Amino acid sequence: MKGEIYRVAGPVVTIRGIKPKMYDVVQVGHEGLMGEVIRIEGDKATVQVYEDTAGIKPGEPVVNTGMSLSVELGPGLLESIYDGIQRPLMVLQEKMGDFIQRGVTANGLSREKVWEFRPTAKKGDSVKGGDVIGLVQETENIEHKIMVPPTISGTISEIKAGKFKVDEIICVLENGTQLSMMQKWPVRKPRPVGKKLMPNKPLITGQRILDGLFPVAKGGTAAIPGPFGSGKTVTQQQLAKWSDTDIVVYIGCGERGNEMADVLNEFPELQDPKTGRPLMERTVLIANTSNMPVAAREASVYTGITIAEYYRDMGYDVSLMADSTSRWAEAMREISSRLEEMPGEEGYPAYLSARLSEFYERAGYVRTLEGQEGSITVIGAVSPPGGDFSEPVTQNTLRIVKVFWALDAKLAQRRHFPSINWLTSYSLYTQGLSGWFGENVAPDWVTLRDNAMDLLQQEAELQEIVQLVGSDALPEDQQLVLEICRMLREYFLQQNAFHPVDTYCPFDKQYKLLKAISKYGEMATAALEAGVPMKDILSLESKDELAKVKFEENFQDALDAVLTKMDKEFAQLGGK
Amino acid sequence: MTKEYKTITEISGPLVFLEKTEPVGYNELVTINLPDGTTKRGQVLDTSADMVAVQVFEGTGGLNEESGVVFTGETIKLPVSKDMLGRILSGSGEPLDGGPRIIPEDRVDVNGASMNPYSRMPPEEFIQTGISTIDGTNTLVRGQKLPIFSGSGLPHNEIALQIARQAKVPGSTEDFAVVFAAMGITSEEAQYFMEDFEKTGALERAVVFLNLADDPAVERLITPRMALTAAEYLAYEHDMHVLVILTDITNYCEALRQMGAAREEVPGRRGYPGYMYTDLASLYERAGVIKGRKGSVTQFSILTMPGDDITHPIPDLSGYITEGQIVVSRELHRKGIYPPINVLPSLSRLMNSGIGAGKTRDDHKAVSDQMYAAYAEGRDLRGLVAIVGKEALSERDQKILEFADLFEDRFVRQGRDEDRTIEDTLNVSWSILAELPEALLTRVDNKYIQKYHPAHKSK
Numbered sequence A: 001m002k003g004e005i006y007r008v009a010g011p012v013v014t015i016r017g018i019k020p021k022m023y024d025v026v027q028v029g030h031e032g033l034m035g036e037v038i039r040i041e042g043d044k045a046t047v048q049v050y051e052d053t054a055g056i057k058p059g060e061p062v063v064n065t066g067m068s069l070s071v072e073l074g075p076g077l078l079e080s081i082y083d084g085i086q087r088p089l090m091v092l093q094e095k096m097g098d099f100i101q102r103g104v105t106a107n108g109l110s111r112e113k114v115w116e117f118r119p120t121a122k123k124g125d126s127v128k129g130g131d132v133i134g135l136v137q138e139t140e141n142i143e144h145k146i147m148v149p150p151t152i153s154g155t156i157s158e159i160k161a162g163k164f165k166v167d168e169i170i171c172v173l174e175n176g177t178q179l180s181m182m183q184k185w186p187v188r189k190p191r192p193v194g195k196k197l198m199p200n201k202p203l204i205t206g207q208r209i210l211d212g213l214f215p216v217a218k219g220g221t222a223a224i225p226g227p228f229g230s231g232k233t234v235t236q237q238q239l240a241k242w243s244d245t246d247i248v249v250y251i252g253c254g255e256r257g258n259e260m261a262d263v264l265n266e267f268p269e270l271q272d273p274k275t276g277r278p279l280m281e282r283t284v285l286i287a288n289t290s291n292m293p294v295a296a297r298e299a300s301v302y303t304g305i306t307i308a309e310y311y312r313d314m315g316y317d318v319s320l321m322a323d324s325t326s327r328w329a330e331a332m333r334e335i336s337s338r339l340e341e342m343p344g345e346e347g348y349p350a351y352l353s354a355r356l357s358e359f360y361e362r363a364g365y366v367r368t369l370e371g372q373e374g375s376i377t378v379i380g381a382v383s384p385p386g387g388d389f390s391e392p393v394t395q396n397t398l399r400i401v402k403v404f405w406a407l408d409a410k411l412a413q414r415r416h417f418p419s420i421n422w423l424t425s426y427s428l429y430t431q432g433l434s435g436w437f438g439e440n441v442a443p444d445w446v447t448l449r450d451n452a453m454d455l456l457q458q459e460a461e462l463q464e465i466v467q468l469v470g471s472d473a474l475p476e477d478q479q480l481v482l483e484i485c486r487m488l489r490e491y492f493l494q495q496n497a498f499h500p501v502d503t504y505c506p507f508d509k510q511y512k513l514l515k516a517i518s519k520y521g522e523m524a525t526a527a528l529e530a531g532v533p534m535k536d537i538l539s540l541e542s543k544d545e546l547a548k549v550k551f552e553e554n555f556q557d558a559l560d561a562v563l564t565k566m567d568k569e570f571a572q573l574g575g576k
Numbered sequence B: 001m002t003k004e005y006k007t008i009t010e011i012s013g014p015l016v017f018l019e020k021t022e023p024v025g026y027n028e029l030v031t032i033n034l035p036d037g038t039t040k041r042g043q044v045l046d047t048s049a050d051m052v053a054v055q056v057f058e059g060t061g062g063l064n065e066e067s068g069v070v071f072t073g074e075t076i077k078l079p080v081s082k083d084m085l086g087r088i089l090s091g092s093g094e095p096l097d098g099g100p101r102i103i104p105e106d107r108v109d110v111n112g113a114s115m116n117p118y119s120r121m122p123p124e125e126f127i128q129t130g131i132s133t134i135d136g137t138n139t140l141v142r143g144q145k146l147p148i149f150s151g152s153g154l155p156h157n158e159i160a161l162q163i164a165r166q167a168k169v170p171g172s173t174e175d176f177a178v179v180f181a182a183m184g185i186t187s188e189e190a191q192y193f194m195e196d197f198e199k200t201g202a203l204e205r206a207v208v209f210l211n212l213a214d215d216p217a218v219e220r221l222i223t224p225r226m227a228l229t230a231a232e233y234l235a236y237e238h239d240m241h242v243l244v245i246l247t248d249i250t251n252y253c254e255a256l257r258q259m260g261a262a263r264e265e266v267p268g269r270r271g272y273p274g275y276m277y278t279d280l281a282s283l284y285e286r287a288g289v290i291k292g293r294k295g296s297v298t299q300f301s302i303l304t305m306p307g308d309d310i311t312h313p314i315p316d317l318s319g320y321i322t323e324g325q326i327v328v329s330r331e332l333h334r335k336g337i338y339p340p341i342n343v344l345p346s347l348s349r350l351m352n353s354g355i356g357a358g359k360t361r362d363d364h365k366a367v368s369d370q371m372y373a374a375y376a377e378g379r380d381l382r383g384l385v386a387i388v389g390k391e392a393l394s395e396r397d398q399k400i401l402e403f404a405d406l407f408e409d410r411f412v413r414q415g416r417d418e419d420r421t422i423e424d425t426l427n428v429s430w431s432i433l434a435e436l437p438e439a440l441l442t443r444v445d446n447k448y449i450q451k452y453h454p455a456h457k458s459k
């Protein structure tokens, strides 16, 4: 059926003459720009267009594809970089050069590339949605499981082996259904799972303040709100680099082009600490930067999470970073205001909170349809205007997520990185994961950590007094608390993402660092009680040297040397 | 498409509505012929089978229902040529210097297409501005967008000019150009820039677009787009390294707000349009370096923060898009320090890729981090001293307090024509760090202390 354009106002186009369904994808104008139906009213429908609409005129033709906005799922997703509607940016560059022109379509998955398909099911097997029927080695370490699409079941009448393109038939069911290695899935609809389970394992990130104080569970949700320059993007990238996850989906949603170029540049060079393979081999990038069309920005988050769900369905642990969910919310606001909808708080549409919770709800630790365990951990950056956390996107997000990493501009200004505020941040997983830490890190890990948190809390209270009377007026034991907290902050919490060694800190090292600081604390307290002057305790060389062990290539030796020296120095102080 | 319509039904602020036209394209350029023989230009904002809304750049003064409207069938284009260098043009691209019209080598859509992120080359080439607070602690690199956040009455223009004069990539002799776009600044301010350009001979390498305070506000919405189009053309077609100075972003945003109000849009925070982030991004993101091309576009724009408030929507949204900001401080200015740049809220996000061994010097990052930490602490202690007196401070804290003063006096302060090399800057840094007890230098690896600390170096 053919229709025509009635009205064009920015990314929102009104059409008439066809009767589409909600969320149908339509081709708009002579150039066939891609758009999605977002409102139907009488004989007219409103379409959000994923490309620039300059020069488009009323009266130009509109064609309904009858399909919802969908992504292509199959081998070849990894190592790709897509725009918000899954057009590979590399293909766009080949087709139209360094600047993105409109009206160019590109398949999400290459139709030329040939993959070796190894069947794991055989003729006569009865299969249902989510069952694995074969394998493809997608990258060196990731085995791509070819699954029966969720809505299909039957008995295999034929299954092939060998080299195929993604759209070639590799399996036929007795009911006549033909399967290829590629399936399509509408992005706004969550892919089904067997059962949601309780997250019970930490996502290990190699970032001390995250793993140590505010851990997120695999399958959990976390938000990083913070004003500009406080470290949202660096933290997200650190997570993408170092998390012990199988697959990473990184969505640059309405942010900087250079940041995506940076990831593209760096990830092929960096090694996954778990497998030693280039990080890019486990990564899918979605880049719909701030200057790319706003409707495609709105879609980018759905495109990303659908790809994440697909790998989760294979039984993988997936982490998804969305930088920034605020830009996504703003895209909703922009479209909503063009539709002249009733605005809610600060102009955001009334459905903002519903959209946010639907999105985070797609995270989780699950039993897949096939019965495997898989997970999606979702970590969303939030960019509150003026750094004010009381605004709608931050507030609505905090109502949903379980971990809150609060970035603090004050800390960033003094180059305390990651500038996550240890007093206001929280993780609701801390208790639940304690057992895991006790077993897998060290039996005294939880005690060490709780003590450190206690001290930091005390420090905040003492600082208030210091502001009034100066630190010299404090009793000596309290001065010592301040010093130990300074060590906790500088030696443990601060972590330089750009230092070749410090950027990633294995759990064992985190434990030993914290233990060493705690050891100084104990010995210093004992010395003080034994009457050693505070000044001497504070001027130990080993204490200052401890500051730098985290940067040492050979951490263990450096630490041992410092600890031996510390013993010696305390012994020399005498007292006892 | 040369048909003239006399079907205007409504004129409201900068907007004109008309009906019964042939189909008109969204964003199409429009010329309007006034009864007195003058013409104005505008752009289609909304188009349907029944009605067209046009935003008029030169304002709607003098327009009436007798005026004729012609749709040109194309979006706004800028005629570009290498001969633009040395020229002074109006905010909408017409020659102002009495020179001939530009003979175009090409005509380019001023809205620009978005650069494919895959085509971008991460910027990493160090630009030496000769100003320590930038080179040392907030390093600028080619292809970066790094605005100055300032306040009214502060010397941001001087700083911008000093940078325009001194900026160089050490050891490189490549072709460079400056594109300067004034948006709503006073003619006096514009004059200040022009004179400096002329005096230093920079004008020959510059393209100037002037939209002054008494020019129509609507025109301000296209001026920066014209400037960036010229910059991209010189960078990507003529392999030049282009430094773009847009001033003042705040005036641009005010024009945006005014237009939003005229269109009766639902306003966002403090009355600015909800799409201001996206709109500003369409300017700022037009900086960068493209793989396989020689030229680059670097943006160094000026933004005066209303009420010196960095959380105001204009600096706030800008800071979310740009790759850092250089913050000019009233407090330092009052103290008589030039350039009064407060490094604490300043940031260059691309610094890490532009510095280090082989680019600036191996100790650069550590030195910068250490100075930040000590200066931040020193400033906090100033507050404390005001309450409890200097005597209540520990010896350590007193040293840090003194460091803050040294930092402002020796590192921040410099002459208006003082062009420090990066070596100079790092040496000044070490000379003041050396005043701190060595045990406090926790951010600096021992090997750099051995190599550069004045107490060790000479040995």
Ligand SMILES: Nc1ncnc2c1ncn2[C@@H]1O[C@H](COP(=O)(O)OP(=O)(O)O)[C@@H](O)[C@H]1O
Binding pocket: A226, A227, A228, A229, A230, A231, A232, A233, A234, A235, A412, A417, A418, A419, A495, A496, A497, A498, B347, B348, B349, B350, B352
């Ligand atoms: N963990 C870190 N280690 C070192 N530097 C950091 C770290 N986190 C942030 N930074 C610094 O802060 C700057 C801003 O961080 P970024 O993540 O881009 O902020 P945001 O995304 O919140 O605007 C970075 O360019 C970097 O210089």
Ligand SMILES: [Mg+2]
Binding pocket: A232, A233, A234, A255
């Ligand atoms: Mg960011």
